[in-house]
Amino acid sequence: MRKTLIWTAIAMFVAVPLVVQAEEHGVMHLQSSDDIERVEERLREAIEDKGLTLMTVVDHTANAEGVGLSLPATRTFIFGNPQVGTPMMQCQGSMALDLPQKMVVRETDEGVRLEWNSPHYLAERHSLEECDLPLDKVAGVLEGVANAAAGQ
Numbered sequence: 241m242r243k244t245l246i247w248t249a250i251a252m253f254v255a256v257p258l259v260v261q262a263e264e265h266g267v268m269h270l271q272s273s274d275d276i277e278r279v280e281e282r283l284r285e286a287i288e289d290k291g292l293t294l295m296t297v298v299d300h301t302a303n304a305e306g307v308g309l310s311l312p313a314t315r316t317f318i319f320g321n322p323q324v325g326t327p328m329m330q331c332q333g334s335m336a337l338d339l340p341q342k343m344v345v346r347e348t349d350e351g352v353r354l355e356w357n358s359p360h361y362l363a364e365r366h367s368l369e370e371c372d373l374p375l376d377k378v379a380g381v382l383e384g385v386a387n388a389a390a391g392q
Contacts (some may be wrong), residue, residue, distance in 0.1 A: 266361025283389035
């Protein structure tokens with residue numbers, strides 16, 4: 241009986257999809273069936289529509305090609321709102337490691353995937369419990385941006 245329980249527990253742990261494990265570590269995600277160019281276009285529009293500032297886009301695929309490696313289309317959009325991010329950094333300076341916000345857009349076998357950090361996870365990571373921060377609002381904005389970009 242004990243061996244069965246142990247093997248069941250091991251099977252359940254191994255069967256946990258990597259996506260679920262990532263979410264447990266603060267990585268949120270959405271899939272889109274649209275091509276990456278359309279998703280990126282909508283992401284830029286959503287960032288602007290929400291009054292956020294797009295600071296830069298890192299093209300990881302181009303960087304990989306520059307050193308003779310290949311990578312499916314993968315870009316990191318770096319954006320934010322200093323009125324929201326600054327209080328987080330005032331609360332805990334280490335938040336500057338994770339701000340401004342980032343959203344990754346990448347091609348996978350299942351389509352285009354958008355990924356971003358949960359602000360609740362970042363607050364936990366940087367011990368922001370003592371600060372009065374609008375984490376639910378930030379999470380809602382990020383989810384709204386991702387939904388718009390994904391075409392949902």
